Amino acid sequence: MAESVRALPQEIQEIIDIREWDMRTREGIQRFRELRAKSLPSVALDEELVYEALIPGQEELSQEILRRYHTKRQ
């Protein structure tokens, strides 16, 4: 999952910060619970759980990031 996020196009990479939590650790589990996630892998954008138990395609993920980015800039 992290690799697919890191492989996003450069213009997307420039507008996001990526954080990855290791579910083997108590810190990772705590973050997982804070986000109210239920399944793995999960992707949250702006503290909101958006994808659960699936890896979105690059295009879908890019569009969702851009949509949120433009909404925030309005």
Add this chain to the structure above:
Amino acid sequence: LDELPPLLEGIPCREGTSCPDQLLRALTAIRQGTLFPAHSFLICEDPKPKARVGLLGQLGGDVEALKASLARMRAMKVDAVCCVGNLTGGSQGDEELLRLLLKEKVLAIQGEGDWRRAQEPETAVSALERDAREYLQGLPQVMVFRLMERRALGFFGEYVQALPGYSDFEPFALEMNMVCNLSRFLRDEELFPALEAMTPQFAARIVLFGQTPVWRHWRVGGVDFINVGPARTENGVAWGLLEDRGGEVVFGLQDGE
């Protein structure tokens, strides 16, 4: 060891976990002979495969419950008896119970109460006599045994995570973190999909824990989780029978007078 360190130098840690700078420190320590395994908790391992195992929990110094359970276990021809704590409960029966566990070769570990008891100074009012105290102090916090082909792990609960030096990457820490933190002792069933996703990384296929005072069995992601409950229920003396029947794990609560 010679080629890797220069490649790792200067790569920062991202999340304070398994990152290149920490790997570099470990490699350097290996070369200097100063890297030692972290052991925040003690593990006792019984490698001999067993087909039938009797489970005990929350004895709390209840000698009569222990005697009654052991008699029934013998009648049902168990290969071993395991107790995941608490063994003691601050009662007058604690010393006799500890001696009986030792005599009967029960595979026992410290529960949180036992661990606290073992830390008490000899001069404490509730301090145990020397032999019982030494036995309790010498007990590990984690047990590992084999139910035929499967490796079983037993621990009491989250106090193990609070032991000095506990690391999320110690042997069996994954299983303990999943039980204590992710599923909150298997009570958060809505998180079972995440638990199931993590079980392929488990080193144990059976996980016993005793912190929460109920008897219950779950199978998630091919792993059998057993909450080892108290030594007495409303029906009387209680113990668990864990069996391998033709390669299948079967668990049954045995309770009643």
